[in-house]
Amino acid sequence: MKCLYSISLLIAFLVALLMAGGVAHGQSPDEAAIRTATRLYQEALQRGDAKTLASLWTPDGDIVDDDGKISSGRETVGRITAVTPNAPRQTFTLHDTSLRFLTTDVAIEDGTVEVTPVGGSTPLKGWFSATWLRHEGSWKLASLRESQITTGHGTPRLADLDWMVGDWTVVENHPAREPPTDEQSGAAVTSPPIEIKVRWNSTRTFLIRDMKIAGAAEAGQTGGDGLPAMHITQRIGWDPLSRQIVSWSFGSDGSHGEATWTREDGTWIARTTAVQPDGTQANSLNIYTYNGTDRCSWRSLPTHVGGEHAPQVTMTMIRKPPAVPPKPPERSPAQ
16 A cells, blocks of 8 residues: 555645635635635645544545555545654645536545655656545545656656666765664664665666675674664566566565656656565655766655554665776796
């Protein structure tokens, strides 16, 4: 199940709730009430007020994303956490929004939207259809249907990821906070080192990424979570059926995942669904911003892990310089 921070679901979820409030000339009282509900929803969304957001959904309201997956409206917004002040946010532009009444108690809101993700410059386009229902004397969201609009122009090619080829060291960033400490020793616990090797297969039809995460002992940690070493193999290729770049990942612990990749100028967005060894499902939005030379910012925005919201992780990938071949031994004049 995809959650609020999935980019396509985020498109529709916010679109349906970012209409201008207020009572315009000629509006009916019911239309004005729906406009007011959208304004209250927008304000609660900006605060990260999950309780208020859930109250604006009907008990059985549902969301259907662009993959056809269904989730509960109240449960989905209930996982929203408070927004950090001054944190960068996506930008939204609405187009062709309309509201029509099917009956005196049911209204349909349709429209399109452009969403520019944090760190991106090219907007993603989507459409939505939201159903409003008069429930217990007030207007509430009863359903939301959404989809991302794709065009044939600017479709990314697998060759566009050639910049990934090479050996990388990954360093986790801890802005504005101290690294965690071991409860027993009190010493700082740093993240285990991560090494990534990327190469083409022999026919250049797949990029192969090998990621190795050192275990606690290898990283020199005496405490912390004590996790063992981890090896993840990923293949990135062009899927002719969906006409998208898709990746498949397999972990040494038995986990596996799949992602679709889209490009936003120097930014790549991988929408990932993974299955943990215990069967828990995890969704995340992975954003890669390449600087054109030897560094890449890598942000992972988990949407949920086993139904619980997980924190954002920000890392920097640093390309290693190419290995210098050893010099041949010098021959003496006598030789």
